[in-house]
Amino acid sequence: MSDHIDYVIIGAGVVGLCIGRMLGIRGNDVLILEKEKSYGMGVSSRNSEVIHAGLYFPPKMLKSSLCLSGKQMLYQYATERNIPHKQCGKIVVASGILELPKLEAIKTNAEKCGVDDLRLLSEKECLELEPDLNAAAGIFSPSSGVIDTHAYMTALLGDLENNGGQAVYNTEITAIEKISPGFKITTNDDYNISCSNLINAAGLGAMKIAKMIDALDKKYIPPLVLAKGSYFSYSGKTNFKHLIYPVPFVGGLGIHLTLDMAGGVKFGPNVEFIEKEDYTVNHSIKDDFVKSIKNYLPNIDEDKLQPDYAGIRPKLCKEGTDFDIQFPSDHDIEGLVNLFGMESPGLTSSLAIAEYIKAGI
Numbered sequence: 001m002s003d004h005i006d007y008v009i010i011g012a013g014v015v016g017l018c019i020g021r022m023l024g025i026r027g028n029d030v031l032i033l034e035k036e037k038s039y040g041m042g043v044s045s046r047n048s049e050v051i052h053a054g055l056y057f058p059p060k061m062l063k064s065s066l067c068l069s070g071k072q073m074l075y076q077y078a079t080e081r082n083i084p085h086k087q088c089g090k091i092v093v094a095s096g097i098l099e100l101p102k103l104e105a106i107k108t109n110a111e112k113c114g115v116d117d118l119r120l121l122s123e124k125e126c127l128e129l130e131p132d133l134n135a136a137a138g139i140f141s142p143s144s145g146v147i148d149t150h151a152y153m154t155a156l157l158g159d160l161e162n163n164g165g166q167a168v169y170n171t172e173i174t175a176i177e178k179i180s181p182g183f184k185i186t187t188n189d190d191y192n193i194s195c196s197n198l199i200n201a202a203g204l205g206a207m208k209i210a211k212m213i214d215a216l217d218k219k220y221i222p223p224l225v226l227a228k229g230s231y232f233s234y235s236g237k238t239n240f241k242h243l244i245y246p247v248p249f250v251g252g253l254g255i256h257l258t259l260d261m262a263g264g265v266k267f268g269p270n271v272e273f274i275e276k277e278d279y280t281v282n283h284s285i286k287d288d289f290v291k292s293i294k295n296y297l298p299n300i301d302e303d304k305l306q307p308d309y310a311g312i313r314p315k316l317c318k319e320g321t322d323f324d325i326q327f328p329s330d331h332d333i334e335g336l337v338n339l340f341g342m343e344s345p346g347l348t349s350s351l352a353i354a355e356y357i358k359a360g361i
Contacts, residue, residue: 004195005195006195006196006197007029007196007197008031008032008033008193008198009032010033010034010173010205011032012033012169013040013042014040014152014153014350016032016202017032017040017157018156018351019201020165021165022354023358024162024163029164030160031195032160032166032168033167033171033173034167035172037169038169039157042204043311043313043342044149046309048344049147049258049347050348051085051146051347051348052067052071052144052345052348053117054110054115055110057113057322058109059112059113062325062356063323063349065113065352066323066352068114068115069352070345070349073355074152074348077155083147084151084261085146085261086145086147086259086261087145088145089142090243091135091138091139091140091245092106092138092139093126094136099247100136103137106139106248118140119142123135125140129242130239130242131239132238132240133244133297134296134298135296140242146243172188173187174212175212178213179194181335182197183198183335197336198335199357200338201342204226204277206314210338210340213336216331216333216336216338217331220330220338222341223317224316225317226273226313226315227271227272227318228274228310228312229272229311229312229313230310231309232281232286232305234264234304236301240259246296255267255268268308269311270285270289272285273318279312290305313344315343324338325353325357326339327361339353
């Protein structure tokens with residue numbers, strides 16, 4: 001059996017859903033293929049659910065420009081669709097005077113990227129906002145926030161379906177053949193689908209999918225680096241009203257304090273480079289979490305810190321690099337778009353990524 005469709009998207013995570021929504025609204029026939037039993041069960045469901053302000057990446061990076069535009073689009077969409085979210089703001093904390101130059105560098109970089117609402121905080125001002133903090137100084141980012149990621153993805157899927165699109169689950173891709181015109185996709189049940197255009201938004205599986213495309217030169221497929229990040233929940237009572245981030249380090253943003261929509265507190269993620277997918281949270285890393293958290297929250301009750309969940313970022317190198325979005329002009333295969341390294345701030349950038357794809361196809 002076989003069908004033909006305008007666009008097939010592989011991957012029903014937040015980015016794939018955003019692209020599918022955009023194409024459906026544009027009037028294209030869209031089918032999303034997903035190997036899991038439902039949408040958003042991979043990278044998209046295992047993160048901090050933070051709406052990032054766009055502080056950390058150099059101005060020329062897509063991660064910077066798409067984060068800034070995506071942030072505004074995401075707040076607007078969440079408001080219009082009544083998706084639970086909160087623009088609670090974030091404090092980036094320097095725990096000691098040796099971290100003050102890093103704080104200044106973050107603010108300078110963010111302003112070069114176009115972030116114009118940051119405010120430097122003195123020790124006193126940090127304590128006025130969050131009395132339990134240990135801080136020599138800080139940066140206040142009022143446009144940072146949190147969102148209910150599942151509700152967001154549900155709304156995106158609804159938009160896709162209302163515009164004639166469809167997502168199909170439990171579907172493993174086994175082969176992708178370039179035909180003229182378009183592509184023939186074979187699935188695990190020997191069902192063949194042909195499409196004029198193929199968008200590979202498979203997250204952690206994007207490299208595996210790309211290797212199945214017979215016409216794609218393997219030099220265009222970057223290596224996959226699995227960066228596992230674990231989270232711990234906190235059962236103790238807290239009075240925090242803002243997200244709290246330490247100054248970042250190479251490869252991550254540090255073990256930060258995040259609020260959920262109910263006001264609960266969680267800490268994470270750490271960064272652990274692994275060889276294969278593993279979502280267990282190792283109890284032995286709790287001491288490292290406690291040590292890191294006590295730098296900015298010295299009175300934490302470590303007995304109330306419990307392992308929660310883990311996620312894996314599809315990084316392209318340990319140090320971190322930009323999104324790698326490849327159009328036909330990059331690899332010379334008409335109708336093919338590959339998205340590699342769609343890690344943070346992919347959630348914040350997701351609607352802007354869809355617009356970027358729209359402009360490039």
